[in-house]
Amino acid sequence: MNILNRKFFARNPVEVARDMIGTYIVRRYGGxxxxxxxxxxxxxxxxxxTASHGYKPKSNRTESLFGPAxxxxxxxxxxxxxxxxxxxxxxxxxxxxxxxIEPVEGxxxxxxxxxxxxxxxxGSGPGKVCIALGIDRSxxxxxxxxxxxxxxxxxxSTKENLDIGSSARIGISSAQDYLFxxxxxxxxxxxxxxxxx
DNA sequence: CACCAGATCCTCT
DNA sequence: GAGGATCTGGTGG
Numbered sequence: 117m118n119i120l121n122r123k124f125f126a127r128n129p130v131e132v133a134r135d136m137i138g139t140y141i142v143r144r145y146g147g148x149x150x151x152x153x154x155x156x157x158x159x160x161x162x163x164x165x166t167a168s169h170g171y172k173p174k175s176n177r178t179e180s181l182f183g184p185a186x187x188x189x190x191x192x193x194x195x196x197x198x199x200x201x202x203x204x205x206x207x208x209x210x211x212x213x214x215x216x217i218e219p220v221e222g223x224x225x226x227x228x229x230x231x232x233x234x235x236x237x238x239g240s241g242p243g244k245v246c247i248a249l250g251i252d253r254s255x256x257x258x259x260x261x262x263x264x265x266x267x268x269x270x271x272x273s274t275k276e277n278l279d280i281g282s283s284a285r286i287g288i289s290s291a292q293d294y295l296f297x298x299x300x301x302x303x304x305x306x307x308x309x310x311x312x313x
Numbered sequence: 314c315a316c317c318a319g320a321t322c323c324t325c326t
Numbered sequence: 327g328a329g330g331a332t333c334t335g336g337t338g339g
Contacts, residue, residue, distance in 0.1 A: 158320070160320080167320070168320085169320075172335090172336080175334095175335065175336090176334095176335085177334065177335065191320090191334090192319095192321095192332095192333060192334065193319060193320060193321055193333090193334095194319070194321050194322080194331075194332065194333070194334095195321080195322085195331065195332045195333060196321050196322065196332095196333095197321095198320060198321080200320090213320060215320085241321070241322070242320070242321075243320095243321045243322060244321090244322075247322095285320070286320075287319085287320050287321070288319090288320060289318095289319090314338100314339085315337105315338090315339085316336105316337085316338090316339105317335105317336090317337085318334105318335095318336090318337105319333105319334095319335100321331105322330105322331090323329105323330090323331090324328105324329090324330090324331105325327105325328090325329090325330100326327080326328080326329105
């Protein structure tokens with residue numbers, strides 16, 4: 117299977133974030149296969165990025181962020197989990213945050229996990245993505261570059277014509293001059309008050 | 314130990 | 327648009 121490999125993730129997080137738009141996240145959950153198309157991401161830099169969790173020294177919470185590329189960094193914000201894929205190299209705490217997905221497969225299971233029936237309520241935000249895919253802290257630090265993984269990624273379909281927009285990142289109070297948020301324009305599953313931003 | 318801030322979401326107005 | 331829920335880590339006494 118042609119899954120996204122270590123080399124794909126071992127690059128600058130801004131490039132990886134843009135390249136992940138339109139790819140698919142696959143989650144093995146119990147006996148079910150949950151699949152979502154990634155429609156929104158954010159990049160966090162290893163250096164000089166005051167908004168990144170890696171800007172502070174390594175802690176128990178952020179250990180996987182400082183590890184090698186191609187591993188999950190799952191942590192909590194308030195009472196919710198959010199999921200990143202680590203990029204670049206060891207001791208370079210950079211990552212791509214999965215901010216929104218469009219449900220593709222296993223939709224009924226995702227609806228049940230989310231407790232919502234409306235499709236646009238399933239994955240339109242980083243916390244929602246983790247709930248819909250059954251991702252929690254037990255997924256922190258696992259490899260996502262093998263088809264044996266409980267989480268892995270499939271490339272975008274080459275035929276698809278993607279209209280990708282960028283903006284400042286959401287929910288942070290510093291480094292607003294970095295335009296590190298990427299999203300599929302006019303896709304209703306993108307997070308935020310309006311799909312177009 | 315107390316207090317505060319945070320890469321969020323939901324339920325009201 | 328405002329505020330609460332609720333968990334973790336960092337800071338300061």
